[in-house]
Amino acid sequence: MSFEPKIIGFLCNWCSYAGADLAGVSRFQYPTNLRIIRVMCSGRIDPFIVTKAFENGFDGVAVLGCHLGDCHYLSGNYDAQIKIQTLMKILKLVNLDDRLMLEWVSAAEGLRFSQVVKDFTDKIRSLGPSPLKNGDPVLLEKFKAVQRVAEDFRIRTLIGRKRPLLADGNVYGEKVIEEEFDNFTDEAILAEFKRNRIVLQLKEPKSVKEVAKNIDLDSQEVLRHVVILRQRGLVAVDRIDNVTPYYVSIEV
Numbered sequence: 275m276s277f278e279p280k281i282i283g284f285l286c287n288w289c290s291y292a293g294a295d296l297a298g299v300s301r302f303q304y305p306t307n308l309r310i311i312r313v314m315c316s317g318r319i320d321p322f323i324v325t326k327a328f329e330n331g332f333d334g335v336a337v338l339g340c341h342l343g344d345c346h347y348l349s350g351n352y353d354a355q356i357k358i359q360t361l362m363k364i365l366k367l368v369n370l371d372d373r374l375m376l377e378w379v380s381a382a383e384g385l386r387f388s389q390v391v392k393d394f395t396d397k398i399r400s401l402g403p404s405p406l407k408n409g410d411p412v413l414l415e416k417f418k419a420v421q422r423v424a425e426d427f428r429i430r431t432l433i434g435r436k437r438p439l440l441a442d443g444n445v446y447g448e449k450v451i452e453e454e455f456d457n458f459t460d461e462a463i464l465a466e467f468k469r470n471r472i473v474l475q476l477k478e479p480k481s482v483k484e485v486a487k488n489i490d491l492d493s494q495e496v497l498r499h500v501v502i503l504r505q506r507g508l509v510a511v512d513r514i515d516n517v518t519p520y521y522v523s524i525e526v
């Protein structure tokens with residue numbers, strides 16, 4: 275039996291949802307794989323919600339909003355662009371980035387709406403079912419870490435500050451270069467991903483060496499992250515066996 279993907283689409287009320295309506299009224303055909311959720315603006319889509327959709331078994335997620343410059347709330351779709359592009363980088367850590375789409379469809383583009391949905395459905399069909407459905411425990415643990423990165427305060431701050439920083443510079447009036455900002459964000463995403471993997475590993479007390487082996491990282495690097503996690507109050511020493519400290523997560 276051929277695979278029929280389950281896709282969820284978050285459509286902004288003022289453009290893309292109206293575009294979907296126009297497609298229906300104009301009888302432009304599009305696949306029935308798409309379940310539509312109407313939101314007031316694409317900028318309202320929280321990255322964590324997208325990860326929840328994947329967790330709940332969707333094979334693809336589409337975010338559709340007004341064309342840049344046409345947002346009913348002026349800048350919501352610029353915010354959506356930064357959020358979704360950053361989320362794609364986060365999802366790349368578990369190879370789910372290709373299953374997320376951000377597109378602009380206006381209220382007058384019924385035909386374009388049907389084409390965008392067809393193309394994305396074909397793409398997801400060719401990718402096959404979401405790898406999360408295989409039940410691979412390592413992948414599921416990595417995905418949990420990805421979800422935690424998507425709701426991480428530091429990453430969300432970077433997402434929220436990008437536009438004002440690029441437009442107005444920092445508090446000292448210094449210009450921020452986009453490439454440097456993106457590189458910094460990439461490093462922060464990777465570091466938080468590793469830290470969250472460590473936190474998840476430490477649900478049960480473990481030594482640094484055990485954690486390093488389980489998540490295939492260098493012991494020195496794990497130790498550096500553990501020190502930071504202890505400073506943040508997320509990890510504590512559980513006990514010391516001979517001279518080896520065993521650490522445990524506090525919050526999971």
Ligand code: FES
Pocket residue numbers: 286287288289290314315316317339340344345346347348350351
């Ligand atoms: S109202 Fe459509 S993207 Fe903001």
